[in-house]
Amino acid sequence: MPLDHCHSLPTLPSDAINTPMSRGLIGLFACASGLSVANVYYAQPLLDQVAADFAISPAAVGGVMTATQVGSVLALLLIVPLGDQMDRRALMLMQIVALIGGLFCVSLTHSPALMLLSMLVIGLMGTAMTQGLIAYAATACLPQERGRVVGTVQGGVVIGLLLSRVTAGLIADVAGWRWVYLGASLAMMALALTLCKTLVPQRPSGAPMAYPKLLASMFTLxxxxxxxxxxxxxxxxxxxxLSIFWSALVFLLTHPPYSFSHTTIGTFGLVGVVGALAAARAGILADRGLGQWTTGVSLALLMLAWLMLWLTPYSIAWLVIGVVILDLGAQAIHVTNQSMIFSARPGSHSRVVGCYMLFYAVGSGLGALASTSLYAMYGWTGVCVLGGGVSLAALFFWGLTLRCMPAVHKNSIQLAVRGTT
Known part of the structure; x- marks a missing residue:
């Protein structure tokens, strides 16, 4: 029904936008993106229960998250680029059907192999859905409001990610871990119906190309x-x-003087919601041509955050302040980044976001590896020095590219505006 229904709706070409996007539609994109990305992270606080249910070792159950992350990378490389060649609405509806199937299968299966395969599908389709929604929203809005729209939708992604762990833990404590995925499948069914009724088909503006050529074009970009x-x-x-901080935090807080439980530690992620909501405003500044200014200030905030976090062993208040500042700075840069890359490539939003998120995956993986190694050798001080050093390197890199970036970005904005008139 959803795919056939596409043919009865008006098609939205990317060059036909002449009215601002409504707040309701922006809110829908933000909520849908948050729900989609949450599916990828539900398993993190449930691994102990999953290990007991399937009678597998705690070491082996880590493969559940590995399968999900492998699915996420494959989505960025193989599925997300299709949004530049296919109707994004139809593509997302196909993805959400597969996602519902994966979630439902996880909630029922007792086979470890089928569990891992289903988690691969969840990582694949959950990531593809999230990035597809961002690309759809970036294409369906006016160029001069793209930063605001992308910032709001990205805020939904961050909040969905942060709330996923807490929600999964609460449901698992009450009804068991399988109900987390059963409830998620029902939520995605409701979302599928909403998107089918609300979104119109969005045809790509670029010239058709074969799938292998489409994938190769990502390397050209x-x-x-x-x-x-x-x-x-x-x-x-x-x-x-971000990965340096969150990977090492559990080691600090599970030992004296705090000795917090894992549930308590997970709630610190909610503090990051404050920063994420504030960072959504960075998109508005990017729309006003202040993206570089926002980037510089945000990088300075990252440096300040690590100073606050270094004082965490002396007072938990420093941790709260540091988390807010860290998430504010990081998410503000993330929103500004997406606003700039989307403005530069109006006909390649899906491939651009796929390429961009590959940098995210590499950074997260390297940060986690370096963080745990440094903590084992030098403790929390070593982690803070590493985090501050990487932040300083980012500030230095930004300064080196500052002279060439504004002119390039300005020309790209002008081209994007001309393409919509």
Missing amino acids: LKHDRILQIRGMLALFIFAV
């Missing part, structure tokens, strides 16, 4: 798109910084 290169490297730095 990485090679020649100066804005993508610069903002992608900044993404690598900032997500390495």
Whole structure:
């Protein structure tokens, strides 16, 4: 029904936007993105229960998250680029059907192999859905409001990610871990109906190309798109910084003087919601041509955050302040990055976001690896020095690229505006 229904709706070409996007539609994109990305992270606080249910070792159950993350990377490389060649609405509806199937299968299966396969599908389709929604929203709005729209939708992604762990823990405590995925499948069914009724087909503006050529064009973008290169490297730095912090935090807080439970530690992620909501405003500044100014201030905030976090062993208040500042700075840069790369490539939003998020994946992986190694050797002080050093490297890199970036970005904005008139 959903796919056939597409043919009875008016098609939305990317060059036919002449009215601002409504607040209701922006809110829908933010909520849908948050729900989609949450599916990828529900498993993190449930691994002990999953291990007991399937009678597998705690070490082996880590494969559940590995399968999900492998699915996420494959989505960025193989599925997200299809949004530049297919009707994004139809593509998302196909993805959400597969996602519902994966969630439902996880809630019922007793086979470890089928569990891992289903988690791969959840990582694949949950990531593809999230990035597809961002690309759809970026294309369906006016160029002069793109930063605000992308910032709001990205805020939904961050909040969905942060709330996913808490929600999963609460449901698992009450009804068991399988109800987390059963409830998620029902939520995605409701979302599928809402998107089917609300969104119109959105045809790609670029010339048709074969699938292998489409994938190869991503490497062409990485090679020649100066804005993508610069903002992608900044993404690598900032997500390495976030991964450095969150990977080591559990080791600090589970030992004296705090000795917190894992549930208590998880609630500190909610503090990041404050920063995420504030960072959504960075998109408005980017729309006003202040993206570089926002980037510089945000990088300075990252440096300040690590000073606050270094004082955490002396008072938990420093941790709260540090988390807010860290998330505010990192998410403000993330929103600004996306606003700039989307403005530079109006006909390649899906491929651009796929390439950009690869920098995110690399940064997160390297940050986690370096963080745990440094903590084992030098403790929390070593982690803070590493985080501050990476933040300083990002600030230095931004300063080196500052002279060439504004002119390139200005020309790209002008081209994007001309393409919509």
